Amino acid sequence: MLAFTNADEKTSPTIIGAGCKMTGNIHTDHNVQIHGHVIGDIVAETVVIGRGGLVEGKIHADNLFLHGKLDGPATVDIANVFSHAEMTGTLSYRTLNITANTGLECKLAKRKDTKDK
Numbered sequence: 085m086l087a088f089t090n091a092d093e094k095t096s097p098t099i100i101g102a103g104c105k106m107t108g109n110i111h112t113d114h115n116v117q118i119h120g121h122v123i124g125d126i127v128a129e130t131v132v133i134g135r136g137g138l139v140e141g142k143i144h145a146d147n148l149f150l151h152g153k154l155d156g157p158a159t160v161d162i163a164n165v166f167s168h169a170e171m172t173g174t175l176s177y178r179t180l181n182i183t184a185n186t187g188l189e190c191k192l193a194k195r196k197d198t199k200d201k
Contacts, residue, residue: 095114095115096114097114097115097116097117098110098112098114098115098116098117098128099116099117099119100116100117100118100119100120100121100122100137101119101120102119102120102134102136102137103120104119104120104121105120105121105122105123106120106121106122106123106124107122107123107124108123108124109124109125109126109127109141110122110124110125110126110127110128111126111127111128112127112128112129113128113129114128114129114130115128115129115130115131115132116128116130116131116132116145117132117134118131118132118133118134118137118138118139118152119134119136119137119152120136120137120138121137121138121139121140122137122138122139122140122141123140123141124140124141125141125142125143125144126139126141126142126143126144126145127143127144127145128145129145129146129147130145130146130147130148130149131143131145131147131148131149131160132149132151133148133149133150133151133152133153133154133169134151134152135151135152135168136152137151137152137153138152138153138154138155139152139153139154139155139156140155140156141155141156142156142157142158142159143156143157143158143159143160144158144159144160145158145159145160145161146160146161146162147160147161147162147164148160148162148163148164149164149166150163150164150165150166150169150171151166151168151169152168152169152170153169153170153171153187154169154170154171154172154173155171155172155173156172156173157173157174157175157176158171158173158174158175158176158177159176159195160175160176160177160178161177161178161179161195162177162178162179162180162181163175163177163179163180163181164181164183165180165181165182165183165188166183166184167183167184168187169187169188170187170188170189171187171188171189171190172189172190173190173191174190174191174192174193175188175190175191175192175193176193176194176195177192177193177194177195178194178195180192180194
């Protein structure tokens with residue numbers, strides 16, 4: 085079944101499906117789901133990297149849900165890292181939630197700036 089949006093729907097997610105490889109940057113005020121391979125930077129409200137997903141680039145988001153692999157730095161408010169997730173680079177966060185993860189090879193940097201700045 086396909087889902088379509090119309091002009092009244094302002095919050096449809098951007099989805100890169102499994103088996104899809106995309107080169108380029110993504111910039112949106114909404115959610116991004118990566119189940120394939122993205123080479124480029126992502127700016128979004130929420131970024132979900134699925135278990136088979138791979139992002140090679142920078143991420144800047146309010147929320148990160150990392151189930152797959154991130155090769156690059158991320159600056160987020162809330163980082164949720166799940167089992168089987170892998171990351172290299174620097175993870176800059178305000179709140180960090182890690183669930184039984186052994187694949188992190190990144191630098192962790194707790195952000196001290198306030199959200200209002």
